[in-house]
Amino acid sequence: xxxxxxxxxxxxxxxxxxxxxxxxxxxxxxxxxxxxxxxxxxxxxxxxxxxxxxxxxxxxxxxxxxxxxxxxxxxxxxxxxxxxxxxxxxxxxxxxxxxxxxxxxxxxxxxxxxxxxxxxxxxxxxxxxxxxxxxxxxxxxxxxxxxxxxxxxxxxxxxxxxxxxxxxxxxxxxxxxxxxxxxxxxxxxxxxxxxxxxxxxxxxxxxxxxxxxx
Amino acid sequence: xxxxxxxxxxxxxxxxxxxxxxxxxxxxxxxxxxxxxxxxxxxxxxxxxxxxxxxxxxxxxxxxxxxxxxxxxxxxxxxxxxxxxxxxxxxxxxxxxxxxxxxxxxxxxxxxxxxxxxxxxxxxxxxxxxxxxxxxxxxxxxxxxxxxxxxxxxxxxxxxxxxxxxxxxxxxxxxxxxxxxxxxxxxxxxxxxxxxxxxxxxxxxxxxxxxxxxxxxxxxxxxxxxxxxxxxxxxxxxxxxxxxxxxxxxxxxxxxxxxxxxxxxxxxxxxxxxxxxxxxxxxxxxxxxxxxxxxxxxxxxxxxxxxxxxxxxxxxxxxxxxxxxxxxxxxxxxxxxxxxxxxxxxxxxxxxxxxxxxxxxxxxxxxxxxxxxxxx
Numbered sequence: 001x002x003x004x005x006x007x008x009x010x011x012x013x014x015x016x017x018x019x020x021x022x023x024x025x026x027x028x029x030x031x032x033x034x035x036x037x038x039x040x041x042x043x044x045x046x047x048x049x050x051x052x053x054x055x056x057x058x059x060x061x062x063x064x065x066x067x068x069x070x071x072x073x074x075x076x077x078x079x080x081x082x083x084x085x086x087x088x089x090x091x092x093x094x095x096x097x098x099x100x101x102x103x104x105x106x107x108x109x110x111x112x113x114x115x116x117x118x119x120x121x122x123x124x125x126x127x128x129x130x131x132x133x134x135x136x137x138x139x140x141x142x143x144x145x146x147x148x149x150x151x152x153x154x155x156x157x158x159x160x161x162x163x164x165x166x167x168x169x170x171x172x173x174x175x176x177x178x179x180x181x182x183x184x185x186x187x188x189x190x191x192x193x194x195x196x197x198x199x200x201x202x203x204x205x206x207x208x209x210x211x212x213x214x
Numbered sequence: 215x216x217x218x219x220x221x222x223x224x225x226x227x228x229x230x231x232x233x234x235x236x237x238x239x240x241x242x243x244x245x246x247x248x249x250x251x252x253x254x255x256x257x258x259x260x261x262x263x264x265x266x267x268x269x270x271x272x273x274x275x276x277x278x279x280x281x282x283x284x285x286x287x288x289x290x291x292x293x294x295x296x297x298x299x300x301x302x303x304x305x306x307x308x309x310x311x312x313x314x315x316x317x318x319x320x321x322x323x324x325x326x327x328x329x330x331x332x333x334x335x336x337x338x339x340x341x342x343x344x345x346x347x348x349x350x351x352x353x354x355x356x357x358x359x360x361x362x363x364x365x366x367x368x369x370x371x372x373x374x375x376x377x378x379x380x381x382x383x384x385x386x387x388x389x390x391x392x393x394x395x396x397x398x399x400x401x402x403x404x405x406x407x408x409x410x411x412x413x414x415x416x417x418x419x420x421x422x423x424x425x426x427x428x429x430x431x432x433x434x435x436x437x438x439x440x441x442x443x444x445x446x447x448x449x450x451x452x453x454x455x456x457x458x459x460x461x462x463x464x465x466x467x468x469x470x471x472x473x474x475x476x477x478x479x480x481x482x483x484x485x486x487x488x489x490x491x492x493x494x495x496x497x498x499x500x501x502x503x504x505x506x507x508x509x510x511x512x513x514x515x516x517x518x519x520x521x522x523x524x525x526x527x528x529x530x531x532x533x534x535x536x537x538x539x540x541x542x543x544x545x546x547x548x549x550x551x552x553x554x555x556x557x558x559x560x561x562x563x564x565x566x567x568x569x570x571x572x573x574x575x576x577x578x579x580x581x582x583x584x585x586x587x588x589x590x
Contacts, residue, residue, distance in 0.1 A: 114312035117273050120299045121306045122326030123375060132325075136316050 003177040004196060010085060010173060011153035014092035018149045022100030023142060027130060029101070030108040048098035052158025059091055059163045088164040088171050092153035099152055100145040107141020108134060147208045154200065217248035217379060217411050221269050221279035221289070242266060242435035248411050248428060252402070255415045256422045256446075257432030257458065263415045266432070267381050270413065271306050272299035284378050305372030307382040311364045313356040319343075319367050320352050326375040342370035345404060362393035369401070373408070380405075380412045386421070398425055419459055423447055431455050453503050453590050461505040461588065462559045468589075470500045479584055486553030489582075490528040494589045503590045508546060508561035510586040513570065514579040529582040533558065535574050540564075549578060 025044060029037070047055050063070040063081050073081045081087050111134050119129040135142065157175040164171035166180055174197055181190040224238035242262040246253070255263040268274040270281055272288065275296060281289040283304070288297045314322050323342050327335045343349045346366040356364060365385055372380060382401075386394045402425065405412050416422050422429060423443045431439045431446060439451045450456040457464060468484035473493065480496070482489045482504065491504055514522075514530065522530070536557065537548040545567045549558045560580060562570075572578060 112312065114308045114310060115314060117299070118306065118308065118312040118371075119314075119325070121271060121273075121302075121304060122371070123300050123328055124325075125300060133314060 003172050003174045003193065006085060006172065007154055007174040010089045010092055011150055014089050014096060014153040015146060015150045017093055018097050018100045018153075019142075019146050022097055022104055022145060022149070023135070025097075026101050026104035026108055026145075027134075030105045044101050045098050047095050048102070052095060052156070053162060055095060056091060056159035056162030059087075059094065059159060063087055063090065063163060082163055083165045083167060083171060085164065085171055088156075088160045088173060091159040091163050092156045095156055095159055096149035096152040099148040103145035103148060104138065104142050107138035107145075110141070111137045143211050144208065147204060151201065151204055154197070216284045217246075217253070217413070218280070218282040219247075219266070219270060220245040221266065221276035221281060223265060223269060223274070223276045240435060244430070244432070244435075244437050246428075246430045246437065246440055248413065251411060251427035252405060252425055253411065253413045253428045253430060254422045254426035254443075255413060255430050255432060256417070256419075256426075257438075258417060261432040262435035263432050264383055265435075267383055267413060267415055270379075271304055271381055272297060272302050286378075303376075303378040305375070305377035305380040307365070307368050307372050307380070307385040309384045309387055311356075311368040311385075313364055313367055313371070315356050318353050318355050319348065319359075322356070322367055323371045323374050326371065338374055342374050345373065345407075346370045346400070360393075361389050362397060365389065365397060369404075373404075377410065379410055382412065382414045384415050384417070387416070387418070394421075401425070419447075431458065433458075450588060453505075456505050456588060456590075460507055462508050463511070464503060464505040465556065466501075466503045468502050468504050470494075470496045470498050470502060472498050480589070482589075484554075485531065485551055485556050487531070489587075490584050491587050491589050492584050504587055506582050506587050508559040509544075510583070511558065511560045512581045512583070513560065513562060513566070514581050515570065528584065531558070531580050531582070533578055533580070535572060535576050535578050538567075538574055547578070549580065 025040075029041065029044075060082065061067055063073070065071065065074055065080050065082075070081055081090075115137070116129055116133055119133045120126070124132065155175055156173070157179070160171070160173060161176060166172050166176040172180065174193055178190055178193045178197070181187075181193060222243045223241070225240040225242075226236060226238050240260075240262075242265050244262065244266045255266060257263050265274065269276045270283075270288070276289060276291065278291040279289070280287065280291070283302070286297075286303075287293070287295050288302050289295060314325065317325070320339055320343075323339045324335045327338055330338065340349075343352060346369055348363060348366050348370065351359065351363060351367070356367070359367065368385070386397055389397070398421065401412070414425060416425075426443045429439075429441060429443055429446045430437055433452075433454050439446055439455045446455065447459045450459055450461065453464060453466075465484055468482040468489065468491075471481040471483050471488065473480050474490075477493050480491045480494050482491050482502065484504065489504070494502065496502060531549075531551055532553070533549040533551040535547055536550045539546045539548075544564060545562045547560045547562060547567075549560055550556075551558060558580065
């Protein structure tokens with residue numbers, strides 16, 4: 001598969017999962033107090049601060065044949081998860097989740113509490129209130145989180161290289177291909193890939209502004 | 215009595231965590247009943263009114279007590295009953311209306327109408343739009359509405375699900391005077407039509423007096439007085455309530471000298487002279503406070519002063535006008551009394567003031583009727 005399609009596939013799948021889990025985590029962090037909340041906050045923020053190669057190394061330990069998650073995967077499918085596009089997607093997921101959670105937590109926390117209380121008094125359960133009031137009012141922040149996560153997933157390099165390698169046609173994403181082309185001295189290819197990535201970024205920014213205007 | 219409230223709540227600092235040995239930073243204890251009428255919770259900011267209202271709504275939980283509306287127990291700490299706000303049949307209006315900004319007026323009003331068919335919903339919304347008089351705003355969004363219109367929508371939204379009681383937290387404070395007066399009248403009319411009790415918070419004494427059937431005066435989390443507006447305004451039970459309802463002349467350190475024949479009055483030594491006050495059951499030598507409303511102080515011109523019979527020379531005070539403030543509808547004169555140097559605030563209508571032709575620096579005599587005084 002071409003690097004472009006591979007990157008878009010990995011980034012899209014990663015962003016879908018990041019959005020679903022990210023909103024859930026963000027809602028809990030914004031709305032609930034519980035013992036150990038500070039720890040949850042630290043764990044979610046960690047991939048944002050750690051160097052991607054460190055994150056990648058930890059993922060290798062977890063996803064390798066002897067790792068906790070890798071072992072289960074191998075039992076089910078018969079082969080390892082490392083050096084597959086799925087591993088690249090997992091890496092993208094892990095590094096972009098904090099961006100979603102931080103942005104969405106802030107947006108959800110900023111929703112006027114009185115408005116949510118009004119919904120409760122009018123008979124709506126907490127779930128209905130979240131669905132019809134809180135999340136729609138936090139929409140801008142959530143969309144911003146999605147866009148940031150997608151962009152991060154597109155650009156992921158360090159962790160991807162470690163868990164998925166740079167296998168042509170299988171796990172050679174755009175950033176990895178650019179690096180490969182640059183190393184091989186293939187400037188034409190590198191230039192082309194860079195221009196395509198810039199174009200994707202510009203489209204993403206434009207789309208965000210349009211969504212933000214609504 | 216449809217509304218019965220008797221609750222306690224304590225707050226411990228910002229995190230509201232009760233720690234052993236730590237005293238609460240604020241404690242609220244209030245108890246009152248209401249019939250199908252208009253109850254006003256009145257007091258300064260921070261006196262506990264909003265906490266009490268939020269507990270009735272279920273937005274906060276009391277530490278102990280009971281809340282009963284129309285024989286339904288909303289909260290009972292001993293029987294471990296605590297209905298969530300969703301299950302309580304209340305309407306609530308916030309100070310900043312709290313309309314759903316992403317929904318139009320119609321969608322806002324029908325939000326509480328779960329389980330109705332769409333035709334039933336539409337009918338009820340139309341009924342509410344008509345009740346508060348905003349039919350033409352049906353499809354508008356909150357950011358297109360004025361403050362008064364937003365509060366009307368908030369009222370319609372609160373009333374749509376047919377609540378048993380309506381709770382309002384200073385709903386008109388953010389509005390200008392003209393709209394406020396209009397909405398007060400409309401709310402009273404609506405309340406009479408629907409016949410449900412309303413519990414209304416305000417810190418505006420005029421609003422409280424004009425709207426209330428019953429007033430509950432709060433101070434520092436406690437109920438200081440419960441009664442009709444006339445009771446509270448003209449016969450405040452404590453010095454705090456007196457100050458709150460406009461007794462801007464309050465004098466402490468008055469000493470009881472004795473009582474009149476048949477206990478018809480009490481003589482006090484205050485303001486450097488003998489003051490005849492209404493009877494209070496205290497002994498000679500006791501210290502008391504007394505007060506009088508500024509509009510109840512009678513101006514006496516010098517000619518009439520000489521003509522007053524000796525036996526009627528009660529509470530005749532002599533002073534010099536220190537300052538006159540024109541409030542637009544009346545004048546407030548600051549009168550510095552000659553005997554004691556104490557300052558009396560006297561309110562005079564503009565009509566009378568202009569006819570007397572007096573001003574700053576002039577001498578002036580006033581008289582205070584014992585029946586207009588309150589003593590604590």
